[in-house]
Amino acid sequence: MVRLTELEHDALVELFNIGVGQAASAMSEIVNETVTMSVPAISFLTRASAAKLLASRSTGNGRLCGISQHYSGAFETEAILMFPEEKSQEIVRLMVGEAMPLAELSAMEQEAMSEIGNILLNSCVGSLANLLGHELHGSLPDYHVGYGEEILAQAGSGETAVLMLHIEFVIERQQIAGDVAFIMDMTALHDLKQHVANFLDRSIGGAQP
């Protein structure tokens, strides 16, 4: 798997934090509450280890709810925001004020989750586009529920790598964690690493060791 230097890792984390910061202020505006979001860590994983990591996050029935968008352009990726299923109801309750007391989200609640995913994924992809110096264009969000590997498998079964962002939300002083996966093929992954290196060269004049 591709390894980033510490500097490259930190640069990407900072870039994503700027992106999700904008998403958080957009969400604060919608719900009239302070929403904060941060990306404490990122990692490059194989799809199998990404699925394993996602499984370890779940505390309930092991299922996740995922909101995905496909992006293409400078490079191609399936971006998916995932929460443990039992947390999705809590997010809806915090964002909307109340949630339907049902085991699964209702259609309207799923749509609200899709919008939350849309705001967040667009902001992360906006950060990536800045890094690449090229726009990406994307599809509208889709909502899925399933186990981690099922959700990740939507992107096909070829040899793929996953860039995982761990995301922490704070809404009304309640903390909820989720993950964003960017699924891409190996070429895209190497391209991305190259772009990170170029970005660092541009921004700090190649002071990288």
Added chain:
Amino acid sequence: MKSSVESLPLLQGVIDCIDVGTLVLDANERVVLWNRWMDLHSGVLGAETLERSFFDLFPEQRGKRLEAAIGQALRSNLPSLLSQTLNRWPLPLYANKAAAEKGERMQQQITVTPLNLGNNERYCLIQVSDVTAAVQRENLLREQAVALRSQTLLDDLTGVANRRHFDMAIDRETRRARRMGTPLSLMMLDIDYFKAYNDHYGHQQGDACLEAVASALSTMQQRPADLFARYGGEEFAVILPDTPADAAVMMANAMCRKVRDLRIPHQASRTDERIVTISIGVAGSDNAGEVYELINAADRALYQAKACGRNRVHSI
């Protein structure tokens, strides 16, 4: 493929047949396409919109999520979804003339998608779906789910809301009050010298007294969101959304009178009339932002009412 001269009327013809609000903005946010659905539901005809800025037509959307979504489509090439749940009634669209006259907006779901033509021209497509039927269906579902749940939310003895119901409601109402900036009042009340009542008359009559007081008081809250609940033992609580503390105090005084008017004998009471009375503490959300602060404030007020001689209302 038709020539470009013919394809524009064809395109207009097609979007006019589509049963979804459809409009296209150019890079300067001016309307370049507008379908019949939009004519029908906005009351603005396509001919009047041509080349006009979207925000001249819908000025209240400036600075809102829709403006951000349009900007993101035109400038960053990214699509957006505006859900009905998180964006209530963004555009002044109406199901029909009667709804427009009453000002009842349609429930909307909006998508904003960037459109790129080969020659670097950037447009965005806005699609508006009417989701009123889905929203109504879900409201019905919600009511049924809540009704089902309420069967486990009632106090066995008195038939009023139980503590679990109270906990859920106070949480929901403090959130709502904070979000909407509306006042919320909470009353905590209990029956004066109730332990002495139980000791004197026995527990069965104690239960009957609780039932009588609960049934007299629980009919006094008129609005659906008001909640009268048994908090525990001889303690009750009343949640009054959209009610400032002074209005709650008036209601509390009426509740004290109502219990006195029951004239339930209470030989062990130390009040002059030897009847069952209650004390009430009232707190308003303006001096408490969090649930526990509001409950604490109402509790303190109740303690004060007791300390000042019972059979009275005290507010904080």
